[in-house]
Amino acid sequence: MHTITFTRAEIVDLRFPTSEEHHGSDAVHVDPDYSAAYVVLHTDAGVAGHGFTFTIGRGNEIVCQAIESLSSLVIGKTLENIAADRRGFWRSLAQDSQFRWLGPEKGVMQLALAALVNAVWDLEARVASKPLWKFLAEMPAEELVAATDLHGVRDAVDEAAMLAMLQANDATRSERIARVEREGFPAYTTSCGWMGYSDDVVRARCREAIAEGFTHFKMKIGQSIDDDVRRARIIREEIGTARVLMVDANQRFDVQQAIEWIKPLAPFGIWWFEEPVSPDDILGHALIARAIAPIKVATGEQCQNRVMFKQFLASGGMQICQLDSCRVGGVNDNLAIMALARHFKVPVCPHAGGVGLCELVAHLIMVDYIRFNPTMEGRVCEFVDHLHEHFTDPCVIKHGRYLAPTKPGYSCEIKRESLAAFAFPNGPEWTRRATAKGVHS
Numbered sequence: 001m002h003t004i005t006f007t008r009a010e011i012v013d014l015r016f017p018t019s020e021e022h023h024g025s026d027a028v029h030v031d032p033d034y035s036a037a038y039v040v041l042h043t044d045a046g047v048a049g050h051g052f053t054f055t056i057g058r059g060n061e062i063v064c065q066a067i068e069s070l071s072s073l074v075i076g077k078t079l080e081n082i083a084a085d086r087r088g089f090w091r092s093l094a095q096d097s098q099f100r101w102l103g104p105e106k107g108v109m110q111l112a113l114a115a116l117v118n119a120v121w122d123l124e125a126r127v128a129s130k131p132l133w134k135f136l137a138e139m140p141a142e143e144l145v146a147a148t149d150l151h152g153v154r155d156a157v158d159e160a161a162m163l164a165m166l167q168a169n170d171a172t173r174s175e176r177i178a179r180v181e182r183e184g185f186p187a188y189t190t191s192c193g194w195m196g197y198s199d200d201v202v203r204a205r206c207r208e209a210i211a212e213g214f215t216h217f218k219m220k221i222g223q224s225i226d227d228d229v230r231r232a233r234i235i236r237e238e239i240g241t242a243r244v245l246m247v248d249a250n251q252r253f254d255v256q257q258a259i260e261w262i263k264p265l266a267p268f269g270i271w272w273f274e275e276p277v278s279p280d281d282i283l284g285h286a287l288i289a290r291a292i293a294p295i296k297v298a299t300g301e302q303c304q305n306r307v308m309f310k311q312f313l314a315s316g317g318m319q320i321c322q323l324d325s326c327r328v329g330g331v332n333d334n335l336a337i338m339a340l341a342r343h344f345k346v347p348v349c350p351h352a353g354g355v356g357l358c359e360l361v362a363h364l365i366m367v368d369y370i371r372f373n374p375t376m377e378g379r380v381c382e383f384v385d386h387l388h389e390h391f392t393d394p395c396v397i398k399h400g401r402y403l404a405p406t407k408p409g410y411s412c413e414i415k416r417e418s419l420a421a422f423a424f425p426n427g428p429e430w431t432r433r434a435t436a437k438g439v440h441s
């Protein structure tokens with residue numbers, strides 16, 4: 001690799017007005033404007049790494065500021081040096097002796113870390129001329145371990161255990177690489193079940209999704225039990241008994257309330273109950289899981305870091321591991337989480353949606369399948385059909401499956417015209433709305 005030095009971080013506060021049509025609405029997040037705190041890491045070599053993290057609108061500027069501040073630890077470094085010590089680089093950001101007071105490894109700083117770390121991996125894969133999933137699929141097991149910070153989780157998975165886990169799958173790795181290139185990986189859709197959709201829209205979305213080949217469907221619950229039962233009935237009528245239904249409460253309940261709420265929905269055949277309570281309530285999740293079996297408890301999209309994942313997985317409160325590409329500390333942290341999920345024999349079914357999360361997990365799910373948990377049985381990756389048109393390498397879904405990305409990089413790059421149009425608050429899409437509001441108010 002030629003020496004490539006990071007020279008400048010370009011940061012964009014990018015927001016899409018998705019709340020106008022209730023896309024993404026759930027019991028708690030009633031008006032999300034899907035947003036990206038977006039970073040381009042420019043270099044002295046004419047190439048750049050693109051990365052982002054995801055928010056739902058207000059406060060995105062705070063994450064952008066955190067990326068700006070944290071990027072001071074990246075600028076001036078070379079890609080060569082970072083690649084020679086990926087774990088050391090990751091720790092130098094995640095555990096910087098002063099920034100760490102703002103987390104550590106949680107909240108806004110963790111989101112900012114994800115954006116920067118994702119951008120660095122994007123560039124590394126671009127320079128290697130491989131899609132990130134393949135770059136990681138082909139990486140020697142020792143190198144993958146060396147990229148992963150297992151600090152805080154070694155009581156469950158240490159370096160030797162992670163290496164043995166990876167090596168156990170090495171002999172059959174090329175078969176799985178060929179399989180994902182041929183068949184992709186199973187996806188499920190959330191697009192039929194947003195809280196704000198009318199019954200007619202729900203029916204139409206179900207029919208579209210069936211026609212597209214989806215077999216797994218998720219609906220949002222938690223505002224009114226009568227509404228939830230009605231919508232579950234509608235979805236079941238549309239999808240029949242052979243297809244699979246999951247529900248998601250987005251942290252709406254207390255523990256006992258969650259256990260009660262799911263009872264009238266259980267007859268509709270629910271595979272998993274997602275985020276029933278606070279994303280920090282490890283013991284609460286475990287209690288719910290015991291109370292509502294055989295319905296599984298799923299969580300992870302707002303789980304802050306690998307140490308939390310370890311406890312969720314060990315306690316039995318996370319029976320479906322919904323890792324997120326942008327909530328924890330980027331690719332490196334997700335490698336640790338995949339190792340933990342494998343150790344505790346919990347299937348990884350990543351969280352996606354928002355803006356760009358589908359593009360990123362299309363890579364991570366392939367890595368998990370090829371390197372960590374070599375089965376597609378009982379595993380699906382979330383898909384939401386919004387905003388893909390803004391990406392230069394959008395994810396591709398065919399017959400209800402994520403196809404393996406083919407372009408070099410991590411599929412993070414957003415088109416220049418989209419960055420300009422939806423920059424907040426001064427992009428034309430936002431100034432136009434502000435003007436219209438001013439006229440009518």
Ligand SMILES: [Mg+2]
Pocket residue numbers: 248250274275301351
């Ligand atoms: Mg969810």
